[in-house]
Amino acid sequence: MGAAPILIxxxxxxxxxxxxxxxxxxxxxxxxxxxxxxxxxxSRVLARHSFGAIINAAAYTAVDRAExxxxxxxxxxxxxxxxxxxxxAKRDVPLLHVSTDxxxxxxxxxxxRETDPVRPLGVYGASKEGGEQAVRAGAPRHAIVRxxxxxxxxxxxxxxxxxxxxxxxxxxxxVGDQHGxxxxxxxxxxxxLAMARRMMAEPETPSGTWHFVNSGExxxxxxxxxxxxxxxxxxxxxxxxxxxxxxxxPTPARRPANSRLATALTMETWGLQTRPWQVAIxxxxxxxxxxxxxxSAPNRETIS
Ligand SMILES: NC(=O)c1ccc[n+]([C@@H]2O[C@H](COP(=O)([O-])OP(=O)(O)OC[C@H]3O[C@@H](n4cnc5c(N)ncnc54)[C@H](OP(=O)(O)O)[C@@H]3O)[C@@H](O)[C@H]2O)c1
Numbered sequence: 001m002g003a004a005p006i007l008i009x010x011x012x013x014x015x016x017x018x019x020x021x022x023x024x025x026x027x028x029x030x031x032x033x034x035x036x037x038x039x040x041x042x043s044r045v046l047a048r049h050s051f052g053a054i055i056n057a058a059a060y061t062a063v064d065r066a067e068x069x070x071x072x073x074x075x076x077x078x079x080x081x082x083x084x085x086x087x088x089a090k091r092d093v094p095l096l097h098v099s100t101d102x103x104x105x106x107x108x109x110x111x112x113r114e115t116d117p118v119r120p121l122g123v124y125g126a127s128k129e130g131g132e133q134a135v136r137a138g139a140p141r142h143a144i145v146r147x148x149x150x151x152x153x154x155x156x157x158x159x160x161x162x163x164x165x166x167x168x169x170x171x172x173x174x175v176g177d178q179h180g181x182x183x184x185x186x187x188x189x190x191x192x193l194a195m196a197r198r199m200m201a202e203p204e205t206p207s208g209t210w211h212f213v214n215s216g217e218x219x220x221x222x223x224x225x226x227x228x229x230x231x232x233x234x235x236x237x238x239x240x241x242x243x244x245x246x247x248x249x250p251t252p253a254r255r256p257a258n259s260r261l262a263t264a265l266t267m268e269t270w271g272l273q274t275r276p277w278q279v280a281i282x283x284x285x286x287x288x289x290x291x292x293x294x295x296s297a298p299n300r301e302t303i304s
Contacts, residue, residue, distance in 0.1 A: 006196045007051035009034065009084065010058025014155035015098065018189035019057055026193070027055075034058075036080030046087050053196045054088055055096045056081060059128070063102065066124040067252040073123050078130030085138030094141040094199035094207075096192055101148035101180060101213075103129045106256020111217075113262045114146075114209045122253035132209070143195055144209040145188075148261055149223075152185035153287040158220070162227045163288055166237035176221040176243035180259045181213035184280035188212055191272050198270070210269065211261040214277035219243075223281075230282045236289030 003026075010016040011029035020029050030049060035041045036058050060066060060076035081097055088095035102125035103118040120126040135142050151157040165172050191212045199205045218226070221243040228238035246257070263274055 003200055004050050004052035006053045006055055006193070006200075007046070007049055009036065009054060009056045013057055013059075013061075014150060014152040014157060015185045015189060016057040017154055018152060018185045019055060019192065022186070022189050023193050026197070036083065037075030039083050042080075042083045042087065051091075051093060052200045053094045053096065054084060055098075055192050055196055056084055057098055057192075059098070059131075060124070063122065063124045063255070064252040066127065067122060070123045070127070073127040074130060077124070077127035078134055081131035082134035082138055085135050085142070088139040088141070092141070094143065094196065094205075095135060095139040096143045096145060096196050096199070097131065097135045097139075098188075098192070099132050099144050099146045099209075100125065100128045101146060101259035101261055102256065103132065103146065104256055104259055106178075106258045108258060111260040111262035112211070114211055114265055121256060124253060136207075136209075140207070141199065141203070141205075142207045143199065145192060145195070145266075146209065146211050146261060147183050147188050148181045148213050148259055149218075150183050150185050150188065151281060151284055153284050158182075158223060159227055159281060159284050160288065162224050162239075163231060163237055163285070166228060166231070166239040169239055171240045171242055172224060173242045173244045173249070174221040174224045175246050175249050176219050177245050178255055178257055178259075179217055179219050180256075181216075181261050182218050182223050182277040182281055183213040184275075184277075184284060186283070187214055187275060187280055191266075191270070191274075194272060195270055208269075210266040211263050212266055212272070213261045213263060213274070214280045215263070215274045216277045217260045218277060226278055226281060227285055230285040231289050234286060234289045236285070 005028040066073040105119040232238040
């Protein structure tokens with residue numbers, strides 16, 4: 001490749017891994033040693049690389065733990081992006097920054113569009129909103145890409161959790177009154193890489209905020225049923241899903257009841273397409289499932 005590579009921040013995460021895997025020679029990871037919230041550390045690491053764009057896939061993503069660790073969450077999710085934005089500005093390269101559906105409160109009936117007002121319910125969402133503001137203010141060339149309910153064949157996510165629980169339980173209790181947009185990290189990575197390449201090739205590309213999720217929508221319980229159906233088809237673990245309301249599964253962080261994201265603007269502006277979430281998630285299940293399931297004694301577990 002002739003152009004400078006795209007630098008990936010957070011290459012050990014589920015999205016970062018996919019960016020590195022799919023980006024090939026076009027991308028470069030900057031190593032897991034980067035402490036995003038430490039300006040000196042970021043400067044030292046970035047000084048070692050030449051790059052034509054930055055994709056920030058790193059974040060403090062422990063939604064519940066963030067309620068008790070707001071300083072850590074804000075450091076990684078807001079201060080870190082501010083530091084990256086200043087480097088992107090200094091080098092005149094675009095910064096693509098990944099954000100979340102949890103910047104929204106969830107009390108709107110429709111899918112959320114990019115222009116809808118944000119009102120995070122918890123520390124994680126608030127710190128991610130802080131990151132969005134820092135990127136808008138600090139990086140003249142930026143794309144903030146909000147995504148949701150991310151899953152991949154690696155790391156801790158809803159798919160890997162459900163399959164792990166089904167190894168030892170016949171029944172799982174799953175929240176049925178939260179609705180969102182399940183999304184494959186593979187599909188998001190492909191979209192981000194396409195956006196980064198275009199921003200590098202066409203420096204006049206307007207900056208802004210976009211939504212990228214797989215198409216369709218789901219509640220957590222419907223999502224779980226789909227995972228188990230796909231797993232069962234392939235001889236993998238499965239369980240019965242009992243739907244419960246959020247009130248029966250209290251968590252430290254409140255979550256939006258509706259965080260479905262509208263993607264029309266992204267598809268139109270960037271010429272991207274997005275697959276139905278059922279297809280994308282089935283691909284992940286197929287990667288994870290090996291045909292040796294043993295269903296053990298009945299037990300009950302609650303998850304959302
Ligand atoms: N997961 C979801 O359901 C979801 C939903 C909506 C939006 N998002 C957003 O999507 C993006 C990717 O999420 P993900 O699920 O891929 O995250 P993830 O798997 O939890 O990975 C997070 C990455 O960030 C790195 N990181 C965390 N704190 C750091 C720090 N202080 N300095 C440097 N690196 C740090 C981690 O490094 P270590 O491995 O070294 O800790 C890891 O590489 C994030 O912006 C997240 O907010 C995720």
